[in-house]
Amino acid sequence: MTVHTTSPQFKQNAARALHDSQLQKALGNVKQGFIDKRQAAADKLPEFEALRDSARDIKNHTLEHLDLYLEAYEQKVTASGGHVHFARNADEARRIILDICRDAGAKTVTKGKSMISEEIEINRHLEANGIKPVETDLGEYIIQLRNELPSHIIAPAVHLNATQVEQDFRRVHKQFDAKRDLSEPVQLLTEARAVLRERFLAADVGITGANFLVAETGTSIIVTNEGNGDLTQILPKTHIVLASIEKLVPTLEDVSQLLRVLARSATGQEMSVYTTFSTGPRRAGDADGPENYHVVLIDNGRSSMLGTSFEEMLRCIRCGACMNHCPVYHAVGGHAYGWVYPGPMGAVLTPSLIGVDKAGHLPNASTFCGRCESVCPVRIPLPKLMRHWREREFERHLAPASVRSGLGLWGFFARRPSLYRFATRAAMATLGFAGRQRGRFSWLPLAKGWTKHRDFPAPQGETFQARWQRERNRRTA
């Protein structure tokens, strides 16, 4: 683990997010935009549900034979003139990347969007070693200016409004006329494009992520909407692909199936604007391409998930549909989760990668509404996996003492029906009597969490079981 994590302070992060009016305004866009578009795209494709099954099966098959596919992939990349480097953890990955950059004599590095690069915190490492990393995805570029982490895995700057971006551009882009008009989003885009064009041409190394790696051909694939990924990997002399090991799929045919669910689940597009396949360095006769092609395959905790109940999480293809549909994400945004991956997929993955002792809040901060699972293109049972984390926490006594003792008391009575009926009868009679005037309580001892935001409706007084017994006695008398 490398990135500064605030996951242990999830509650405080969430409270701050709920009071951040800029953030709340921006989050409104998540609720409206993604959901309807995904639904429309799914509705237009009769075989969409069958494709989800197929996507799940492809990833399951790959994970079962991951060692074989990794080897096959490495051979193909090597045969095509590229280099594969295996990194067990973030430290190793950073060292490998820095070495490649130094060999290339790199002063600046352009970067396509890559979540694994956030995970290994490569930007900070390159900067510390005198190499300037430049994010080229517009959202990533914006948050790099702000020194922030992505708040969403496919829309990294979704927590921001256009006026905030305008302020950042005016602060950083001093080369332009201070009186220029930046009131329209397209003006912001044009300005970023002008700045980035220079960077693309100056870069010595281009770093991209990978949506998929194909064992059959040794190909890495990125999907983007801005074309920045292509310029990142084609213009510099050296292209480095960063990918975690679960990005492997066996064949191009498999990729074509996964691509059909990826963009639809993510943005509701049938395909993203660019889907780019890269196999090895530039060959004789190629119009363009890098002279050196490196793939850094990063484990960083994944292999320890294999063979456990969390293996299913490794199917994730990073579409973001789970967070787009999550009421908790809608309420607090991505930064509250406190590490690289937010939303339901983050709530399962983060404890696996940084430890449940640090990320214990994340799998608990879910209503288990199940909407994430209902839209996941590879059918990851996210609530079930979050529950598995809660079980691990309970076993390790990481759950809060108040929760344990409350549950223990409840369990004690629930195991003893006679005592339960006696105790609940008395308790409900008391509560019902106390609440008869107003029908609700605006404050109750031991229920502050509830009554802080809502009233507690008073019980009717007599329990069902008491009345049922009374009436049945009367019926049979």
Added chain:
Amino acid sequence: MSALPSSRPEKPRVGLFVTCLVDLMRPSVGFAAVKLLEDAGCLVEAPVQTCCGQPAYNSGDRGTTRDLAMRMIETFHGFDYVVAPSGSCAGMIRKHYPELFEEDPNWRAKASALAAKTYELTSFLVDVLGIAEVDATYHGAVTYHDSCSGLREMGVKAQPRLLLSSVKGLSLVEMKDSDVCCGFGGTFAVKYSDISGAIVDAKAKNVADSHAPTLLAGDLGCLMNMAGKLSRDGIPVKVRHVAEVLAGMTDEPAIGLAKEAAPRQDQP
């Protein structure tokens, strides 16, 4: 109300799984369920019961959950069907009980047998008994919230709407995002009170924007959460379990309203 198919010689014996919240907070929902089931030709019994174990299950306490599940399995063993006025509690049995005993084939078989005959109330009436209408009257517009577990674990969406469409005097007005969580989530509402508060705030706004004077749903936890928020915000919407309206049993004050201060506001 249509009768059972004539091919059934005997009345099905239905074990009513009352659920903790209905047992403790709002027994009238349980009696509404009994009426609906009896009107549909079932023989209904409510055996002595406590909790299905869902609070423990979702808090990671598998041991307690298994103990309570075994008790439930034995309690409801002899019934033809088990019916709950809750998609969440029925879903606990249907979807999760078999998962609890993955390493114990004997109990797993018993859990699966119980799971296979356990239903949410409106789904049982419509999908199993083939009922399309009820004999009830309710004056005014209602809006219906789809509780998450019922919707996504038990496929409850069309059934309550179908039955509501047969209630005389009632019109159903759909709110925006009726299928989005209300923020209850069991212990979540207390453990992550601020987030839960924000989610139910959005729900209350959607309820208010529907302009329906009554809100219905099929799960008492969600109903208490929404009723508590609506009353806290001074939004005058009456909140009831859908079974109360379907059974024509709306004499009891709506959830969170007083017995003495607000007698019989529902039916003009």
